[in-house]
Amino acid sequence: MPVDRPTSGGPAEREIERTGRRYAVLVRTVVLLLAASLTVFVAPFERSAPVVAVLAVWSAFYWPRATRVLAADTAVIAAVCLGARWIDPAVLAHDSTSWVVVAVSITVVCHQWLCAPVPGAVLTVVLVAAYLTGTAIADPARWPDLLPLCLWILAEAALSRGLRVLVVRAGRAVDLASAGAASTRRATEIAAARRADEREHLAAMHDTVAATMLAIGTGMVTGREPWLADRAARDLRVLSGRLDVPDGRLDLTELVGELARQSRVSVDFDSPGPVPVPAVPAIALCRSAGEALENVARHAGVTTARISLSHTDDVVRLEVADTGRGFDPAAVHPHRRGLSESIVDRMARAGGSAAVVAAPGRGTRVQLEWRAHG
Known part of the structure; x- marks a missing residue:
């Protein structure tokens, strides 16, 4: 039957x-x-x-x-x-x-x-x-x-x-x-992932090639600086996706120290010693700090900046400050990607946060924070 x-x-x-x-x-x-x-x-x-x-x-x-x-x-x-x-x-x-x-x-x-x-x-x-x-x-x-x-x-x-x-x-x-509903959810997740990839690519463009070309185009560098070739090679590696994120933890003090040495402004770096942080947030903190230093070199009108690194058991704080001309954050055009994508969005994607404290004539402080969960 x-x-x-x-x-x-x-x-x-x-x-x-x-x-x-x-x-x-x-x-x-x-x-x-x-x-x-x-x-x-x-x-x-x-x-x-x-x-x-x-x-x-x-x-x-x-x-x-x-x-x-x-x-x-x-x-x-x-x-x-x-x-x-x-x-x-x-x-x-x-x-x-x-x-x-x-x-x-x-x-x-x-x-x-x-x-x-x-x-x-x-x-x-x-x-x-x-x-x-x-x-x-x-x-x-x-x-x-x-x-x-x-x-x-x-x-x-x-x-x-x-x-x-x-x-x-x-x-x-x-x-x-x-x-x-599952199909819609997958489509939304795919679209969100694509947007995240696009934002990350634009942020990488802004942090690398755009910054280097702007420095050359505006005469900030002559093209003979000894660090320029290394930076250009690094920019190409970033855009080609060959800067793989390592596993495990990285010493944020070492990363930021290297960043300070390569910066176009003189950096006073204050650190409590080795600060081990998971690789993804460590790189996000370092790149966001690097973008903040680039902004100092381009816009602050000063040649020095200060980086302060501190941490507790589950919170890492990194601050980039200058005493330059400052600006009004509310007046920044939405198409300017330095703050919104290279810093704020990047930190958010890594599970952290970023805040910019600035005022005309009073300098700028970029405050980065990452909190360990669980």
């Missing part, structure tokens, strides 16, 4: 199918045994007891393998209908109080959850025909009176099938909605 076992569908649809089958088997078994047990009160014990015993044994066999023995289960219930005359004609009462009617009804209803529509319809017709035949054998004159009851049994089977279809469709709709 073909069984409706969906090989596709989402998790909600599959779970509904599994739950429906499980409850169909449970209800069919419990109701059948309870209904059959009632026959011992209305029929001679020596004839009713064997029927109850056989159905109990069959139910124990049926329970763990229901979907594989639907045809045999139908045959068992059909045999009960056909042999009802020898149990007791009273069990074929011409209304819905007969336990045989209950057995047929619950079986055809539950079969709709255990097999495909066509096999379910065939099994239903077989059981209804067996019930009518058993009634005709027991009471040839009155079996036509049971036709309306048989039509109701067919309607019960159709309603059960319709309920299953509706419930499964609801589960399918949930799966489609979940899949759509």
Whole structure:
């Protein structure tokens, strides 16, 4: 007997199918045994007891393998209908109080959850025909009176099938909605990752080639400085993606010290000693400080700056300060990327933060902070 076992569908649809089958088997078994047990009160014990015993044994066999023995289960219930005359004609009462009617009804209803529509319809017709035949054998004159009851049994089977279809469709709709939400979420994450890559690339452009070319173009350097070739080579490595982020921790004091030595302004670096920091935030802190030093060289109108590094157990603070002309942060054009992307956004992507404290004529302080989590 073909069984409706969906090989596709989402998790909600599959779970509904599994739950429906499980409850169909449970209800069919419990109701059948309870209904059959009632026959011992209305029929001679020596004839009713064997029927109850056989159905109990069959139910124990049926329970763990229901979907594989639907045809045999139908045959068992059909045999009960056909042999009802020898149990007791009273069990074929011409209304819905007969336990045989209950057995047929619950079986055809539950079969709709255990097999495909066509096999379910065939099994239903077989059981209804067996019930009518058993009634005709027991009471040839009155079996036509049971036709309306048989039509109701067919309607019960159709309603059960319709309920299953509706419930499964609801589960399918949930799966489609979940899949759509997951697709949207993936698209959003991909777009966010692309924007982050673009921002990082623009920040790298601003920190490297743009800064070097601006220094040359504005006459800040003559092109003969000994550090210029090394900086140009570093810029090319950054843009080609060959500056890989190492694993483990880096000494932020060493990184910032090297940055101070390569700076175009004189740097007074104050550090408490080695400050080990995970590689990603360490590089973000160092590059943000480097951009702050570039801003001092370009805009502050001074040739010196001060870097202060401090840390506690879980917080690292790095400040780049100058006593130059300063500026009004609120007046910075949004298209200027030095502060927004090279410093603020970079620190945010590394799990840190950046703040710029400045005022015209009062210098500038760029405050960088990274806090360890967990």
